[in-house]
Amino acid sequence: MTTSTRGVDRTPAVLVLEDGRTFRGRAYGAVGATFGEAVFSTGMTGYQETLTDPSYHRQVVVMTAPHVGNTGVNDEDMESKKIWVAGYVVRDPARVPSNWRSTRSLDEELAAQGIVGICGIDTRALTRHLRERGAMRVGIFSGNALPDEGTMLAEVRQAPEMSGADLSAEVATTEAYVVPAIGEKKYTVAAIDLGIKGMTPHRMAERGIEVHVLPATATVEDVYAVNPDGVFFSNGPGDPATADHPVSVMRGVLERGTPLFGICFGNQILGRALGFGTFKLKYGHRGINQPVQDRTTGKVEVTAHNHGFAVDAPLDRVSDTPYGRAEVSHVCLNDNVVEGLQLLDRPAFSVQYHPEAAAGPHDAAYLFDRFTSLMSTALMEGQRA
16 A cells, blocks of 8 residues: 655655665655665656656666656656656655646655655765766665665665666567557558657657557567568667567568667667677666767767666777678767667667657757658669669
């Protein structure tokens, strides 16, 4: 049973990191216990899209913005059917939401969906700790789930780690479905759901694409059964080193030369398909204000990120792969992490971030146009042949 903690009389709560550091505050959302990987998000807005992004499955999200919940919750900004975060950490929750679209408070929504959170702690100190020590396992305890500190720490250390976690099938659709094109249908795309956000197929539909969203377990035969003009691999949670099946499917697509686009987890899948390795970042990139340079144009974009793993590909040269030459197309300006890949001899590319602009920014919207351009070119070449 979960209860709301709205108001001044909040239940005491404790956050315990796996290295033993402890923060004491008050319950926010549901009362109980939860475990996950502690990560921080630097976005000042868009918390509803963050909460409902399947990529955050099994993660406890720490908000660096101090005041959260101002605009409440509505029924339009959900990126999936539920909240996926394992827990939520804020400093100062809004006492009363104030927005014309709001239908309920964030506190009420967290409680209704059983999401255990904590408020009233120094999130700046917690974020600095995670930056110095790295993302790690964490537990939040409140109410009857609040044992002694030794017991809490032992329970945190028994929780599963994110390294080696195979999670995409836990968040993906189990049945294929279709998002119809808006207006005239121009293309058909098979989208592999590894944890897709709702706005992503919508952005493609806006461009005349009929999107067939397929489960993470879809085979190459399932992909080509929809007669696609292009194939898309979505974002999603977990360690890309475990994603052998999606990698195999992507290699099947690359062998056929079908236009291919991947984002986030899909970028890591492409990296593995091309023969590159992946690795876990110390504390990852999360938020809607990350600077990335498109090396093909020189332009700098402000982009939305949610990833704790990255592709290990050389930045200073073109690489030879089983599918032709490949290069790093985008790079993070904060730390030189690979943020995009493209093949030079086949119509395939990917980015590590979220171009669907939910919840913003819109700098990367051109990537969907780049995908449609690849499909248009492939169709014209097919007609000429």
